[in-house]
Amino acid sequence: MVEAEAAVIHRRGFAIVAALAALGLLAVGARAMLAAGASDQISPAALVPAFVFGVWVPLAVLLYAIRRQRVATVVLAFCVGLSVNVVFLANAVPANAAASNSSTFYWTLGSGLGCTPGIHDAVQTNVNDGATGPGASGRTYTDCSDTFSSSQSLAAGTVTANLNFWNTSASKDCTVVGELQWWHASSSTVTSLGTSSTITIPANTNTITPFNWSWATAGATFADGDRLYFLMTFTGSGSNCNSTAVVYTTLAQPAYYTLATIVPENLLGLLLIAPALPLAARWWKRRRP
DSSP, rough: OOHHHHHHHHHHHHHHHHHHHHHHHHHHHHHHHHHHHTTSSSSSSHHHHHHHIIIHHHHHHHHHHHTTTTTHHHHHHOOOOOOOOHHHHHHHHHOOOSSOBBBBBEOSSSOTOOOSSTHHHHHHHOOOOOOOEEETTOEEEEEOOOOOOTTTOOEEEEEEEEEEEOOOSSSSEEEEEEEEEEEETTEEEEEEEEEEEEEEEETEEEEEEEEEEEEEOEEEOOOOOEEEEEEEEEEOTTTTTTTTEEOOOSSSOOEEEOOOBBBBHHHHGGGGHHHHHHHHHHEEEETOO
């Protein structure tokens, strides 16, 4: 009689665990799909493998485990689905500053974001700024993002600069270096997150020409009010860059930076669940009658 009651209790407990695992998979999968739908960095084609491996495959394994009454397999299915969706979210959730939800920052001559005087805005919407700036040896152009919050962090990865130049010199090439900086609101200081290699704007580049280059960047865990700085410095010696200009954003030919994605820190806690679940499964197994 006691063994029968224990078996009933175990089946009920197993059913609860299985139901929670299924609901958890569906909730995390739905969160991933919603995040992807709000991102301009994820193509519809990328949703298919994410949905298959993040939801359908784990659910199929979960159904098999329920039929076989195997708690460990239930936990394994949930861990697989959780891991796939968290990894997908890390790439689907883009940079999220106050102004917009995008990982692309456009160069402008605006000053509406409240940056340090003399530093222009790097907004997250393409605007028809239509402005240019002259080149000169050692001259640096800096734009800054809107503010971030303490719930956000930039993953280590790659930044891509897409800037427009012309160089009307008949004989002198011009060199340029890009940099990404993290501005700290608490101290008004900056930390370099990565500097590019030198790119060359050849002589006789007589029309506005896009130049694209990438470099590795470190991660950043933001505090409230922190910003990102986007720097571009002319490094040609003497008068090599005097005939060179940088073109700010236009609708037809934007100048912009694309960052690594940013994952809200409230999602990172999900990563702690996966390694803990196998231990919970072993504990549950030991309690079986």
